[in-house]
Amino acid sequence: MDTKILLVEDEEKLARMVELELQYEGYQVEKAFDGRSGLEKALGGGFDLILLDIMLPALSGMEVLRRLRKESQVPVIMLTARDTVVDKVSGLDSGADDYITKPFAIEELLARIRAALRKRPGQEGPGQGVLTAGVLSMDTQRHEVSVSGESVELTRREFDLLRYLLENKEKVISRESLLDHVWGFDFVGETNAVDVYIRFLRAKIDERFGVKLIHTVRGVGYVIREE
Template sequence: MQRIVVIEDEDVIASAVAVRLRGEGYEVGVASDGRTGIELVEQETPDLVILDVMLPGIDGLEVCRRIQRERPVPVLMLTALDTETDLLVGLGAGADDYMTKPFSPREMVARVKALLRRVERSQYSTEKTVTVLDVELDPATRQVKRSEHEVHLTPTEFDLLYRLGSRPDVVFSREQILSDVWGYEDGFGTRTVDSHVAALRRKLGTEIIRTVHGVGYATGEDK
């Protein structure tokens, strides 16, 4: 049975999320503050973490950084914040996706399942190394190197850049990227794509991914 840890200080939300996930067949642990959440993740070694940004004590962003340092794990952040800067900070801390409160329980379950499916796929990857400009991505080791120096990307950033880089000069729509990388089939959440592209550009330079206005994103030279 797959394990999920929910770190949320609002009892009503934490309880509702836990009940829904248990109903879907997951084993769920709940923590109501950052420090307890970090300890629970260390004890449970979950398959996924659902993490609120605004927590008492250690905030959600710092919790995300700490748990990702120990062992990469998919993180779905819950936030009442909705500005691009706030979302970029969350993604930079290592989150794979975010949902803005209030959110649909059905959508939350769909995102949880998609994130877990993606992790399972990546564990059995037989894809070849891909190079985007001077950045090399190795799917077998999940390592990213630029001029022989290792670069840290979150799992989602890796998957996004690898998908675009595996077909240079092909323009991917946001909806197609959501389907290919996140496994979301309803097209909901295109801002997630934009935020991750912005995070990659901050780490690797604006030229790493180009925008094709009105269509989507691509790697390779603009022709």
């Protein structure tokens, strides 16, 4: 396995433990112990995934993430002892692909890494091109979304969720199917993840532009229908 992971974590004992576990699984690992050096390494490229702590010296994890997202869409999983909804939403809205709270089981971290790597850029598979639903347009190759020509900024997870719904336009997709295809079959996070991200998408698309594209089918799941 040639997958290369950057671990940005100031707790050196924890960093070493995670490094050893990842190396045992066959990953190549490089470490940084503060935000500034972590950002420099991340911007240097060559990494398939970044594990990023929030509470870092020199530069916070959130700031590292914001600066990184201006240059790169490499998958990022946030590692933190903070477990509030506000912190999670802030990290995800800033462009994180996932969020795991310390202390965590290494098996859970490995599962989330596998899921994030399946969604990394250039691995989209079939269905590339432009997807539309009414005034909504998605360019899957450019990773761009617009409504009536106005750009909509989405996190990677929001983009992947919207894409799957668009690829199955007019079809009702169950929450279980969305978890399988967007988060990965071994996803071990909160069971209401789909509902949370549907709310994010509605806020950024339906509510912002006064349209009704994302519909709830009670007891089943969600569907995108053209107005």
